[in-house]
Amino acid sequence: MVFRKYYALIVVVVIFGALLFSFNIQRYFAPLSSFEDPLQQDNDYFSIGKYPFGYNGACMVTVDDVSFWTLTEELQSLREITRLHGVHATYFVIPAHGGAAYPISNNMEVVELLLKCMGEGDEVALHGYTHSPTTELKGKSRADQEEIIRKGLAELTNIFGPVYGFRPPAFWKNTATYSVLEELEFLYCASACVFNVNPYHPFDTFSPFFGEEINLIEIPCFPTDYLANITSENSSEQLFKLKTRFDGCYEKGAPFVFFSHLETLLYIDKSSGRYEGLSALDNFLSYTHSLNMWMPTMLEYAKWQIFLEDIKISYNISSNKINISMMSDDVIDGITIYMNLPDDINDVTISFNNVVCYKCDTCSKNEIIIL
Numbered sequence: 001m002v003f004r005k006y007y008a009l010i011v012v013v014v015i016f017g018a019l020l021f022s023f024n025i026q027r028y029f030a031p032l033s034s035f036e037d038p039l040q041q042d043n044d045y046f047s048i049g050k051y052p053f054g055y056n057g058a059c060m061v062t063v064d065d066v067s068f069w070t071l072t073e074e075l076q077s078l079r080e081i082t083r084l085h086g087v088h089a090t091y092f093v094i095p096a097h098g099g100a101a102y103p104i105s106n107n108m109e110v111v112e113l114l115l116k117c118m119g120e121g122d123e124v125a126l127h128g129y130t131h132s133p134t135t136e137l138k139g140k141s142r143a144d145q146e147e148i149i150r151k152g153l154a155e156l157t158n159i160f161g162p163v164y165g166f167r168p169p170a171f172w173k174n175t176a177t178y179s180v181l182e183e184l185e186f187l188y189c190a191s192a193c194v195f196n197v198n199p200y201h202p203f204d205t206f207s208p209f210f211g212e213e214i215n216l217i218e219i220p221c222f223p224t225d226y227l228a229n230i231t232s233e234n235s236s237e238q239l240f241k242l243k244t245r246f247d248g249c250y251e252k253g254a255p256f257v258f259f260s261h262l263e264t265l266l267y268i269d270k271s272s273g274r275y276e277g278l279s280a281l282d283n284f285l286s287y288t289h290s291l292n293m294w295m296p297t298m299l300e301y302a303k304w305q306i307f308l309e310d311i312k313i314s315y316n317i318s319s320n321k322i323n324i325s326m327m328s329d330d331v332i333d334g335i336t337i338y339m340n341l342p343d344d345i346n347d348v349t350i351s352f353n354n355v356v357c358y359k360c361d362t363c364s365k366n367e368i369i370i371l
Helices: 003-022 071-084 108-119 142-160 176-183 235-252 277-289 300-309
Strands: 045-048 057-068 090-093 123-126 256-261 312-318 321-327 336-339 347-352 356-360 366-371
Touching: 057 071, 057 235, 057 277, 057 300, 071 108, 071 277, 090 108, 108 123, 108 142, 123 142, 123 300, 142 176, 235 256, 235 277, 256 277
Parallel strands: 057 090, 057 256, 090 123, 321 347
Antiparallel strands: 045 336, 312 321, 336 366, 347 356
């Protein structure tokens, strides 16, 4: 009888696991490691800021479904909003939306505008190849996924130069997707998670129970277009939900990823005759600006995350002096050090790769140092 119970339990577990794998439920859930803060660098005397230049948090604005069908005047309207608020946006581009007959390279007006945006600090990232069907990668073998992603990558690279970010169409990804992305040297995947979590390194199988961590960074967003179906009647409610979701990340110390589609943002409400999505985005960005938020592209954020994960920090105390040493293969400006010194220490020296970059013999106990 006991054997039968164990047998039944094993069968249930296997069936449940198969369903999770088949329906790819894991695309909305993150491994336990994502609830940890990989950038926490605290000790008794100082801490390293999670964000550069003393920013209180990070917010990334991402816009999906830029393609051959995009109208330049619509993209320009969005660009005016992001420029107004000092945002570096990430545009997830579909290289051949609807099929190979519609390459974005055949819409040179949009291409030229995107290149101009990139010159101002924005990013172009990959969003599948044709995005048709919507879940383009669903049910595909690793080889088929690689062919799709390679085609899209080649199309964008030929136009815009190196591409380092990928958002799976309809967020549909699996172990094979991560494997392909890592092989093709993408730095990050911008998928989804139902929790407010820190970016994390995914595993090569159904994490967190099996497999090994891979170098690719997953920077997840909540799997709902924040401004979908927005109208003049519900805009206040939609904006409240967006700010609430943002506040949850901000209070936890996790970066926030704003997720929307170009079509959503440029929808004209019949009652008001306005772009209600753009108006809500304008309002939201004013809110984030008031909180001293860093507004990078996803690539900028990914590089910063990698930088802080890899940097080696040590220190020693002698009399009233503290010497802090930092070693890194990369050099990125904006490291913020929050001192927490006892009363008997006021002489601070900081070196980066064995070169002194900061020295003060009258440092206050709560000094904030930006390198």
